[in-house]
Amino acid sequence: MGEFELISHYFAAAPCAQGGEGVALGIGDDCALLSLPAGEQLAVSTDTLVAGVHFPAVCDPWLLGQRSLAVAASDLAAMGATPIGFTLALTLPEVSTDWLQAYASGLDRMAGHCQLSLIGGDTTRGPLSITMTVFGRVPAGQALRRGGARPGDLLCVGGELGNAAGALPLVLGQRQADAALVQPLLDHYWSPSPQFALGQLLRGRATSALDVSDGLLADCGHIAKASRVALEVNLEQVPVSAALQGLLGAEAAVQAALTGGDDYVLAFTLPPSELSSLQAQGLAAFHVIGRVLEGQGVSLRDRQGQDITPRQRGYQHFRETP
Amino acid sequence: MGEFELISHYFAAAPCAQGGEGVALGIGDDCALLSLPAGEQLAVSTDTLVAGVHFPAVCDPWLLGQRSLAVAASDLAAMGATPIGFTLALTLPEVSTDWLQAYASGLDRMAGHCQLSLIGGDTTRGPLSITMTVFGRVPAGQALRRGGARPGDLLCVGGELGNAAGALPLVLGQRQADAALVQPLLDHYWSPSPQFALGQLLRGRATSALDVSDGLLADCGHIAKASRVALEVNLEQVPVSAALQGLLGAEAAVQAALTGGDDYVLAFTLPPSELSSLQAQGLAAFHVIGRVLEGQGVSLRDRQGQDITPRQRGYQHFRETP
Numbered sequence: 001m002g003e004f005e006l007i008s009h010y011f012a013a014a015p016c017a018q019g020g021e022g023v024a025l026g027i028g029d030d031c032a033l034l035s036l037p038a039g040e041q042l043a044v045s046t047d048t049l050v051a052g053v054h055f056p057a058v059c060d061p062w063l064l065g066q067r068s069l070a071v072a073a074s075d076l077a078a079m080g081a082t083p084i085g086f087t088l089a090l091t092l093p094e095v096s097t098d099w100l101q102a103y104a105s106g107l108d109r110m111a112g113h114c115q116l117s118l119i120g121g122d123t124t125r126g127p128l129s130i131t132m133t134v135f136g137r138v139p140a141g142q143a144l145r146r147g148g149a150r151p152g153d154l155l156c157v158g159g160e161l162g163n164a165a166g167a168l169p170l171v172l173g174q175r176q177a178d179a180a181l182v183q184p185l186l187d188h189y190w191s192p193s194p195q196f197a198l199g200q201l202l203r204g205r206a207t208s209a210l211d212v213s214d215g216l217l218a219d220c221g222h223i224a225k226a227s228r229v230a231l232e233v234n235l236e237q238v239p240v241s242a243a244l245q246g247l248l249g250a251e252a253a254v255q256a257a258l259t260g261g262d263d264y265v266l267a268f269t270l271p272p273s274e275l276s277s278l279q280a281q282g283l284a285a286f287h288v289i290g291r292v293l294e295g296q297g298v299s300l301r302d303r304q305g306q307d308i309t310p311r312q313r314g315y316q317h318f319r320e321t322p
Numbered sequence: 323m324g325e326f327e328l329i330s331h332y333f334a335a336a337p338c339a340q341g342g343e344g345v346a347l348g349i350g351d352d353c354a355l356l357s358l359p360a361g362e363q364l365a366v367s368t369d370t371l372v373a374g375v376h377f378p379a380v381c382d383p384w385l386l387g388q389r390s391l392a393v394a395a396s397d398l399a400a401m402g403a404t405p406i407g408f409t410l411a412l413t414l415p416e417v418s419t420d421w422l423q424a425y426a427s428g429l430d431r432m433a434g435h436c437q438l439s440l441i442g443g444d445t446t447r448g449p450l451s452i453t454m455t456v457f458g459r460v461p462a463g464q465a466l467r468r469g470g471a472r473p474g475d476l477l478c479v480g481g482e483l484g485n486a487a488g489a490l491p492l493v494l495g496q497r498q499a500d501a502a503l504v505q506p507l508l509d510h511y512w513s514p515s516p517q518f519a520l521g522q523l524l525r526g527r528a529t530s531a532l533d534v535s536d537g538l539l540a541d542c543g544h545i546a547k548a549s550r551v552a553l554e555v556n557l558e559q560v561p562v563s564a565a566l567q568g569l570l571g572a573e574a575a576v577q578a579a580l581t582g583g584d585d586y587v588l589a590f591t592l593p594p595s596e597l598s599s600l601q602a603q604g605l606a607a608f609h610v611i612g613r614v615l616e617g618q619g620v621s622l623r624d625r626q627g628q629d630i631t632p633r634q635r636g637y638q639h640f641r642e643t644p
Contacts, residue, residue, distance in 0.1 A: 004386070028403070028468075029465075029467050029548075030401050030532055030533060031397050031403065033364065033365055033366075033402070034363060035464055036364070041346055041356060041357050042356040043354070043439065044353055044355075044409065045409075046411050046442055046455060048446045050446050050624075051448075053447055053448050054446070076353060079353040079355075081353065089368050091372055122368050122370045124370045124376070125372065126373075126451060127372075131370070133366075133368060135366070138355070140346070140357065143347070143351075143353070143355055146350075146352075147351075159365050168370055226350075226351075240386075
């Protein structure tokens with residue numbers, strides 16, 4: 001296992017592994033040690049990405065390095081947590097210096113962007129797979145959970161939806177298009193930006209939140225179920241990028257925005273008074289797309305207020321061999 | 323991914339997933355939340371086990387459930403941490419209810435034994451692989467690290483060594499023997515018992531500690547390097563089980579104890595005054611096997627004090643296809 005021990009030393013030398021706020025002890029002992037300010041709780045989330053299941057088995061390792069951390073970190077943003085660090089469990093079929101250098105460089109870039117320190121992990125031989133466990137801190141009682149939405153609240157999202165789903169055929173090389181259309185979508189797929197600032201802004205304001213990973217309608221369903229309420233989405237208010245519309249056309253773009261996954265923008269519910277307060281401070285840089293009602297489930301309304309809720313809501317995540 | 327979502331619900335219903343001390347929020351939201359008492363730090367460690375690399379691809383899932391958690395939890399014991407919880411990232415080639423039930427049952431047994439709560443994780447499709455991230459708490463500044471051994475300290479281990487290495491040919495079905503000899507070794511391999519009580523006892527007493535996973539001599543090398551000292555091991559003081567001697571003979575048993583891995587007992591250094599104090603209280607239920615000297619590296623002495631340090635120190639972890 002000598003080669004693999006060398007890999008550990010390689011990651012230990014990365015800038016993101018040199019410690020940071022909250023990291024009392026980083027890589028190199030049996031455990032890492034984290035410190036929390038008094039009155040704060042630790043937020044923890046684990047995500048696994050498997051080659052050929054969650055990303056193409058052959059892909060740019062620099063992009064993979066970015067995406068693998070961002071996907072996990074987005075769960076911290078969804079709780080309103082301030083980022084601290086992460087562990088990396090990397091399983092590799094073989095040791096390739098070029099691959100590792102590029103992967104570590106992409107990882108380091110995203111770690112810097114998210115202000116997350118690499119605090120430990122494990123490197124093993126086997127089929128390519130990446131498990132990240134991410135850590136953040138949040139004042140006790142202020143974490144954004146899924147179960148607090150109340151009738152009368154507004155339903156909001158933190159950014160455009162559907163871009164990652166639109167990018168998928170491009171990522172898989174099944175489709176080609178103008179670089180001007182393609183690049184913003186590919187950027188969003190490979191380098192999603194966890195909405196930490198928005199999550200922290202929503203502490204003590206939003207009544208529920210999560211990050212959109214399974215698709216807007218499916219994830220709204222999670223809030224509705226946990227909060228025991230109904231959510232109503234207004235189709236025309238769902239934000240869709242010009243690039244996605246250009247690539248897919250208006251109708252398919254909206255469809256992608258409703259059922260596509262992997263967007264990693266926040267969806268949340270907000271009392272109207274909190275919206276007014278944020279608007280008054282110029283802090284409402286997000287989109288109101290619907291409202292919370294008594295009842296259960298998720299419904300979709302068109303411009304005329306007609307119920308056009310589709311049957312199929314789920315999103316089939318990336319699958320290399322359909 | 324419907325099947326895999328069902329698996330998550332399955333683990334969420336396990337007794338070990340019903341929360342515990344320090345778990346403010348368990349499975350079911352974007353993150354789990356942990357609380358720490360004032361003045362304590364969080365200890366974190368991640369371990370991956372890959373089928374065919376770290377355990378036989380075909381093995382008893384109940385035993386695997388126990389072992390996969392114990393191996394990771396041992397790192398908490400080595401820091402002197404009090405256990406809190408763990409996340410489970412489980413990658414499975416297919417959904418088998420029998421397999422899952424047995425695995426979850428073995429996992430739950432070890433979680434109960436270690437007082438660790440399952441707080442989250444991820445279940446994905448792919449080649450069989452298990453990544454555990456474990457969490458414990460330790461008073462700030464009292465974690466047992468590798469770098470504090472001082473000349474004059476005594477070198478100690480928490481229990482018999484070599485049992486797991488002796489069990490390996492039995493686990494792989496390459497060797498058979500009397501059940502009376504075999505069972506204690508197989509028990510140790512499949513169900514190692516992390517030495518939490520010993521680790522916590524050593525807080526503020528031991529000058530360095532780790533758990534023996536790479537083999538005694540190799541792991542003593544880690545303490546020697548981190549502490550910038552030399553370690554001297556007295557061969558005749560290294561504890562070896564009767565079962566191992568019965569299976570391998572005296573000489574090979576000692577060899578297994580020196581270079582075999584996966585023992586998951588603690589190795590640590592202790593000032594003589596601390597040993598006396600623990601002995602006076604009847605708390606010295608461990609083995610003194612050597613001492614710390616000025617210098618570097620690890621040396622081995624026989625009964626006559628002759629240096630018999632072997633060249634080969636490393637331990638090749640389990641490899642199904644040599």
